[in-house]
Amino acid sequence: MNAPFAVRDLRLRYGKFLLDVPSLAGEPGTVIGLVGRNGAGKSTLLQLLGGLLQPDAGDVRTFGLDPWRDPVAARRRVGWMSDDMPIWAMRLDRLLDSLRGFYPRWDPALVAVLLDKLELDPTRHVAELSKGENTRVRLLVTLAFKPDLVLLDEPATGLDVPARRALLDLVLGVVRDGERTVILASHQVDDVERVADRILLLEGGRITADGTAAEVAEGAPNLEERLAGARR
Amino acid sequence: MSVSFSTIVRPILAVARAELRQLAARPIQLVGLLLLAGTPGWFLCFVHFEGPADVLMRAWPHLAAMGLGGYLRGMPTRPGGGRAGEALPGLPVAPWQRIAARVLVAEVLLLGVTAAVGLGMHAAVGAAPPTNPFAGAGVAPGALVATLAPKAVLWAPLAAVGASGERRLAIERLAVAVVVAANVSLSRADETVPSALYASALATLVVVGLARKRGRPDDWRRRGASLDRLSLDLKAALAAGGAAILALGSVLLTEWSLGGAPDLRTRLYAVGGTAAAVLLAAPVLPPTARGALPEAEASFRLPVDRLRLTLASVGASLRRAIALLAVLATVVLWARVATGPLAGRGDLALSDQGNISAFLLCAAAAAGAFASLSGKRWGLLPHAVGLCALAAVLLLLGVAFGARPQVVWIGMDVSLVAVAAVAVAWSAGWLGRSPRALG
Numbered sequence: 001m002n003a004p005f006a007v008r009d010l011r012l013r014y015g016k017f018l019l020d021v022p023s024l025a026g027e028p029g030t031v032i033g034l035v036g037r038n039g040a041g042k043s044t045l046l047q048l049l050g051g052l053l054q055p056d057a058g059d060v061r062t063f064g065l066d067p068w069r070d071p072v073a074a075r076r077r078v079g080w081m082s083d084d085m086p087i088w089a090m091r092l093d094r095l096l097d098s099l100r101g102f103y104p105r106w107d108p109a110l111v112a113v114l115l116d117k118l119e120l121d122p123t124r125h126v127a128e129l130s131k132g133e134n135t136r137v138r139l140l141v142t143l144a145f146k147p148d149l150v151l152l153d154e155p156a157t158g159l160d161v162p163a164r165r166a167l168l169d170l171v172l173g174v175v176r177d178g179e180r181t182v183i184l185a186s187h188q189v190d191d192v193e194r195v196a197d198r199i200l201l202l203e204g205g206r207i208t209a210d211g212t213a214a215e216v217a218e219g220a221p222n223l224e225e226r227l228a229g230a231r232r
Numbered sequence: 233m234s235v236s237f238s239t240i241v242r243p244i245l246a247v248a249r250a251e252l253r254q255l256a257a258r259p260i261q262l263v264g265l266l267l268l269a270g271t272p273g274w275f276l277c278f279v280h281f282e283g284p285a286d287v288l289m290r291a292w293p294h295l296a297a298m299g300l301g302g303y304l305r306g307m308p309t310r311p312g313g314g315r316a317g318e319a320l321p322g323l324p325v326a327p328w329q330r331i332a333a334r335v336l337v338a339e340v341l342l343l344g345v346t347a348a349v350g351l352g353m354h355a356a357v358g359a360a361p362p363t364n365p366f367a368g369a370g371v372a373p374g375a376l377v378a379t380l381a382p383k384a385v386l387w388a389p390l391a392a393v394g395a396s397g398e399r400r401l402a403i404e405r406l407a408v409a410v411v412v413a414a415n416v417s418l419s420r421a422d423e424t425v426p427s428a429l430y431a432s433a434l435a436t437l438v439v440v441g442l443a444r445k446r447g448r449p450d451d452w453r454r455r456g457a458s459l460d461r462l463s464l465d466l467k468a469a470l471a472a473g474g475a476a477i478l479a480l481g482s483v484l485l486t487e488w489s490l491g492g493a494p495d496l497r498t499r500l501y502a503v504g505g506t507a508a509a510v511l512l513a514a515p516v517l518p519p520t521a522r523g524a525l526p527e528a529e530a531s532f533r534l535p536v537d538r539l540r541l542t543l544a545s546v547g548a549s550l551r552r553a554i555a556l557l558a559v560l561a562t563v564v565l566w567a568r569v570a571t572g573p574l575a576g577r578g579d580l581a582l583s584d585q586g587n588i589s590a591f592l593l594c595a596a597a598a599a600g601a602f603a604s605l606s607g608k609r610w611g612l613l614p615h616a617v618g619l620c621a622l623a624a625v626l627l628l629l630g631v632a633f634g635a636r637p638q639v640v641w642i643g644m645d646v647s648l649v650a651v652a653a654v655a656v657a658w659s660a661g662w663l664g665r666s667p668r669a670l671g
Contacts, residue, residue, distance in 0.1 A: 050322050072239040072324045080322030088250060090257045098253055101246030102324050104238065142322075151322075 002064030004028055004149045004181035005049050010058035012044060019044050019205040021058075026149075029178040033196030034185035035216075035223070037230055040202040042185040043082070046151045049183070050080040062149055076103060079147030081138050083157040092129075092137065093122035096144070103145035110174075114140045117170060131158050139167065143174050150175050150182045156191070164188065168195055189224045199223070203230050243325040247333035255337075 007024040019041040026032060034042045047053040048060050051067025051074055060067060067074035088095055100106040115122055118136040129137060135156065142150065152171070156164040168184075168191055175182055186192050192199060199216045201209035208230075209216040213223050220226035 052321050071326050072243055075322055075324035078322065085321055088254055090253055094253055098246070098250040101249060102243060
């Protein structure tokens with residue numbers, strides 16, 4: 001069985017920034033936290049895994065597929081969500097109806113459950129939604145087709161602490177079944193620490209620590225302090 | 233790479249469906265698009281009145297192709313710079329499939345509207361639709377080329393998938409150049425003067441467009457160096473002059489190639505059309521700033537820049553007034569045709585040509601005006617089309633007050649060329665961004 005994701009000799013340059021990941025792989029059923037300061041390369045790495053960016057060199061695979069060259073097959077198993085992800089401006093029920101055509105595994109029953117849990121009114125227009133509701137819509141769209149790999153890029157920015165926790169708990173409630181893999185990139189270190197089985201620390205485009213929260217903290221009082229001393 | 237119906241066709245249909253849904257959710261844009269798509273169909277119905285055959289074969293809707301080409305350009309296609317701007321990033325769809333879906337939508341709109349109008353016009357006069365849709369279409373080689381050529385503009389974004397920046401622009405401009413060449417062919421195969429005029433306007437824009445060192449006003453503003461800007465201004469002015477000569481020459485050559493010496497009207501067409509094209513090309517010369525040029529800079533600039541400033545400073549309220557006038561004029565003209573004996577076209581107050589031009593102008597102006605009112609993402613198009621509409625309205629007023637038909641013909645055709653030129657320029661991205669709201 002193919003690993004949820006595997007990266008080898010990955011390089012991508014943006015001006016002076018260089019993302020350089022010699023090797024990285026994920027196991028099914030794990031929640032991986034991706035932490036690092038602004039500009040460390042968290043979003044870039046997620047976008048490469050989601051097939052949204054093409055690497056300059058190296059190999060990226062999700063479930064054995066190249067997400068850049070084979071976006072249709074690869075993305076059908078990968079849910080990608082970011083806080084600034086644009087959404088088509090239309091009524092929510094029509095949006096969901098439009099999206100289901102893309103995913104053979106779209107699950108209407110799960111959509112109904114998520115609509116209820118996320119307290120979203122399907123008759124409302126996306127443009128009328130608040131920031132928090134928009135975030136919940138993105139989450140719904142990301143989870144509705146039961147992705148095997150979920151990439152969450154700052155999924156809960158702008159939400160207060162209880163809302164953030166509720167959101168993450170909901171995500172984990174849906175995807176934590178021992179088979180699905182989640183990568184969560186976030187500045188909210190306490191969130192990551194709370195839910196992640198494994199944490200990757202990115203500094204200057206390189207993964208400088210990979211392990212549990214305690215292992216990544218490396219002698220610092222906690223993960224947050226370790227991150228405060230990290231390079232960009 | 234997995235290849236199956238599910239991975240190839242299904243995503244295209246899903247995107248097309250979502251596109252149509254999005255259009256339906258934006259009725260103003262949809263109306264504008266349909267006006268643009270349908271206008272050439274109406275044009276042909278009125279000119280030749282041989283039904284959908286003409287619509288399909290004689291002159292595949294140039295304006296619509298251009299306008300829809302602009303619509304297609306709204307798709308983000310650049311893998312090199314990431315897929316930023318991709319609506320709902322992460323959807324299981326390849327860039328080429330997104331473009332293919334837009335082409336599908338565009339073709340459906342184009343065919344649907346033109347065929348519906350053509351058949352409707354037949355029904356209105358009680359004539360049977362042609363059993364052979366190509367009967368009587370006059371499939372001369374030149375006409376055929378001209379028929380297919382605007383497709384180049386329509387499909388250029390598809391060809392440009394994967395290309396980035398300059399290369400993509402080059403592909404799109406090449407497509408426009410193909411249209412120019414085809415229109416010259418058309419001018420040999422069919423009506424001489426209007427076609428040659430059209431060709432001249434297109435040639436003008438292509439030359440002016442190619443003279444630009446960098447692709448877009450935004451790029452230009454980023455570059456910013458004033459010395460560079462001046463040198464590009466000079467280049468652009470020279471290019472405009474060269475284009476004018478080229479345009480005039482194309483008209484005269486076309487006329488001579490058909491064995492006749494150009495008469496006074498032809499010369500007037502050539503001069504007027506070229507002037508209009510150059511005038512309209514002016515706002516798209518390099519440092520187009522959409523009103524953002526500082527006053528102090530303006531005094532150092534060539535006259536063409538002052539013209540740009542003037543164009544760019546046309547206010548929203550004036551545009552709205554023009555939009556209303558254009559819509560009103562369109563409605564009045566349509567009403568006149570609808571209530572008059574169509575087959576006997578001579579009953580109309582204007583000549584056929586004047587009528588057609590007026591229809592085309594007003595519809596295009598209305599589309600531009602709708603676009604103007606529906607958002608700010610359409611660059612200079614509303615300004616330019618608004619000015620054309622103003623010209624049309626003034627000419628219609630001239631008719632109302634008894635101006636001679638010849639004057640109206642010429643004025644209308646000059647304005648028509650101007651609108652065509654604007655449509656091409658817009659399609660090629662020289663008037664700022666195409667509508668990206670749907671992307």
